[in-house]
Amino acid sequence: MDGSAGISRVASSNGDLNPLVARTGRHQQRYQHGYRLVAGCVPYRYRSNAVSNCTDIRQMIEVLMVTTQGGPGLLFPKGGWETDESVEEAACREAYEEAGVRGDLKGFLGTWDFKSKRQQGDCSPDGLCRAYMYALVVTEELDSWPEQYARQRQWFTATEALENCRYEWMQRVLDQCIAYLSNSNNS
Template sequence: MRTTGRAAPMRKIADGTIDPGHESRTPGEPIRIQYAALPHRISQAGSLDIMLITSRDTGRWVLPKGWPMRGKTAPEAAAREAYEEAGIIGQADAAPVGSYHYRKRRRRGTSVLCRVEVFPLDVLDELQRWPEKRQRKRSWFSSEDAAALVDEAELKTLILTAQDAILRAFDREVTAPAG
């Protein structure tokens, strides 16, 4: 994410471990924190659709994500990234549905290990114009197809497990008595 007119936000560093099936972590290597939106909608058939976007550098299918932002909570930062990268407006859950790890490649050929906290984002509107429209593609997929399209094993699992939690929450919301 690009910021203009103010100082760059601080990068949060996590002290944690990663799953064994993960790219190796050098002893003492910091893990940077990012926040992602898991944009979703309920289809006419009652199943869950997930929006993915392409990355700018490789064109892989990914979630909208970015670094923490000064003055914004984690869910607010995730929603902001969804707007900038995917052109969607939505309501992010206050709690993450999970997290995954990946290596972010840098321009000078190095990489940094990132833990991405993922916040479900109920999509309310899809814009025709947005900041990164010319740099990315966006598309809706079934949960199963979205999970199959992303590269990170942890993210595949997260999408499939989030599907159940999101649909349960939707069912509770629909069947709740009017207040």
């Protein structure tokens, strides 16, 4: 998990490269000890209007969040980690499919366990998920992407993003991302 993975196109289930098709289904999902394994990221960019002598990373970056497919709330791109990809590839794929961005993974933020109400009973009887989350610096924001009609994306300051996180565990992910970027920025 060196954080250098990136993908430019996503393979469809029949092996053809198709840049505008999101993977669906659970037949290639990874499970471990009753947990569905998911990968995701906190997409961020440096603000163009950030003051050059600013040292607070929260003032220097914006983070990208997406709407959920099934209701209110904002979250970071994440989804199933499949058997034919690395965790880093899965995180990049989810950023592409859900948020329409490509970028470079800059750091592994950690793992978080959560219970998914939506996925309850789907191969994991209790709906338990384990998320592997990364910081992803956005290098490209696409005009078209697989879930553009199912989700909206919006850039927020780090403070606004903390206030808008649908789930408490995602607030902890963002806190960890801010700490990681602060340490990276000061070294």
